[in-house]
Amino acid sequence: MLRGNRELWLAFVFGILITGIYIAVVFFTREIPAASELFGHSIGIFGFILMLMTETLYSLRKRSRSASWGRMSTWLQFHIFTGLVGPYMVLLHSSWKFNGLAGVTTLFTIVIVISGFIGRYIYTRIPRTLDGLEIEGTLSEAALRQARRLMSLWHTIHIPIGMALFISAFVHVGAALYYATFLK
Numbered sequence: 001m002l003r004g005n006r007e008l009w010l011a012f013v014f015g016i017l018i019t020g021i022y023i024a025v026v027f028f029t030r031e032i033p034a035a036s037e038l039f040g041h042s043i044g045i046f047g048f049i050l051m052l053m054t055e056t057l058y059s060l061r062k063r064s065r066s067a068s069w070g071r072m073s074t075w076l077q078f079h080i081f082t083g084l085v086g087p088y089m090v091l092l093h094s095s096w097k098f099n100g101l102a103g104v105t106t107l108f109t110i111v112i113v114i115s116g117f118i119g120r121y122i123y124t125r126i127p128r129t130l131d132g133l134e135i136e137g138t139l140s141e142a143a144l145r146q147a148r149r150l151m152s153l154w155h156t157i158h159i160p161i162g163m164a165l166f167i168s169a170f171v172h173v174g175a176a177l178y179y180a181t182f183l184k
């Protein structure tokens with residue numbers, strides 16, 4: 001079970017810190033950091049690594065039968081933390097221009113974060129142990145069945161959005177590195 005909102009608060013604090021650094025860079029360079037220059041590029045790469053971790057680590061832990069490292073609730077908290085901080089860094093990387101495929105990738109990123117919040121809401125409706133297993137709880141049988149159905153419907157939407165996001169992100173990264181970095 002996810003208890004409290006600790007991961008949301010932590011992500012918020014990190015968001016404020018990153019915003020502070022971003023504002024300092026704008027202040028000293030007197031311009032919006034370009035996506036292809038040192039600062040803008042670095043936050044794009046670092047944010048993308050966090051997003052890749054979000055996409056893979058929780059699923060790996062969830063599907064590993066032998067794994068005993070770390071509680072599922074902690075992994076989900078980490079998933080949510082990196083799933084918020086990564087997209088935020090990538091948003092700052094965009095230099096507030098959203099043309100073409102890079103713009104589409106940003107849109108997918110925003111959609112998956114919103115979808116994540118919806119999933120978190122449904123997930124926390126179902127009573128669970130700290131390892132994420134469903135348990136008898138306060139929900140009536142009918143309400144539990146409905147929450148389970150919603151959760152599986154949500155998975156069938158959320159997972160393809162994630163895949164579309166990473167396909168367009170990889171094409172963007174390949175094209176950006178080729179045209180904006182190596183050909184320079």
Ligand code: HEM
Nearest residue numbers: 035036044045048090094097098099102105106169176180
């Ligand atoms: C999901 C992750 C990412 C998103 C959503 C994203 C989004 C964007 C956006 C919106 C732009 C501005 C496009 C424009 O000028 O209209 C941009 C530019 C750029 N991105 Fe990304 N980006 C991501 C990851 C990365 C990564 C990991 C790299 C590098 C390895 C990268 C390299 C670049 C470069 C070099 C540019 C500048 C292109 C140019 O000046 O023409 N991006 N990105």
Ligand code: HEM
Nearest residue numbers: 051054055059062080083084112113116117119120123162
């Ligand atoms: C880069 C952003 C994100 C990506 C790529 C992503 C990707 C995924 C994937 C692939 C799964 C399926 C895990 C599985 O069942 O194997 C998942 C589940 C989930 N995600 Fe995210 N997610 C992101 C952000 C978020 C955010 C911001 C939240 C919450 C605010 C969130 C909450 C959840 C929840 C509650 C689940 C369901 C856990 C379960 O059923 O076991 N995600 N996410």
